[in-house]
Amino acid sequence: MFARIDHIGVAVTDLDAALALYERDYDMTLVHRETVTEQGVEAILLDVGENHVELLAPLGDDTPVGKFLAKKGPGIHHVAYQTGDIVAELERLTAAGIQLIDKTPRIGIRGSSVAFVHPKSTGGVLTEIVQPADGH
Numbered sequence: 001m002f003a004r005i006d007h008i009g010v011a012v013t014d015l016d017a018a019l020a021l022y023e024r025d026y027d028m029t030l031v032h033r034e035t036v037t038e039q040g041v042e043a044i045l046l047d048v049g050e051n052h053v054e055l056l057a058p059l060g061d062d063t064p065v066g067k068f069l070a071k072k073g074p075g076i077h078h079v080a081y082q083t084g085d086i087v088a089e090l091e092r093l094t095a096a097g098i099q100l101i102d103k104t105p106r107i108g109i110r111g112s113s114v115a116f117v118h119p120k121s122t123g124g125v126l127t128e129i130v131q132p133a134d135g136h
Contacts, residue, residue: 001089006082006130007045007052011065012074015042015057022046022053034109041065043109054080054109078116080128086113089129093117105131 012018022028028046035042040063044055056077058066068077083089086105094100101116108114111133119126 002081002083002129004082005051006080006128006132007054008076009054009056009078009080009128010075011056011058011068011072011077013057013069015044015055018055018057018074019044019046022055028053032110035059036107036109038107039064045109078126078128080114080130082130082132084131086115086129086131089131090115093129098122105129 010018019030023030023046026046028048030044031047031052032045033043037059040059041056042059043057045052046055056065058064058069060066061070065077090100090103090105094103099118099121101118102114105113105115108128108130113131113133115129117127117129
């Protein structure tokens, strides 16, 4: 089962400009910044209570976030739900007939295990399942 909303992913074209907006105007605190080569993004996590906003800038135009920006422009990219057992969650979703983009987890920000669910199965919302690495 999902434990909570882990983060909302926001695609941006200029990571530093977006960070300035969120820190200055929204008074959010930068928690972590990392390049996640496997996903083709540079990502920033900002605290919002127990949850996060994740700002995503593509490493290239041919990455998933790069293609998203070209098609839709900046904005909400995905909603991420946290789980304590991502493998069991993927099995549960598969058994429920949900179409997965990732049938097995991959590495996400801060060493987390992540998998994406296809928006065709979720009412048009790209959904990420996240199992945080130990200590996060």
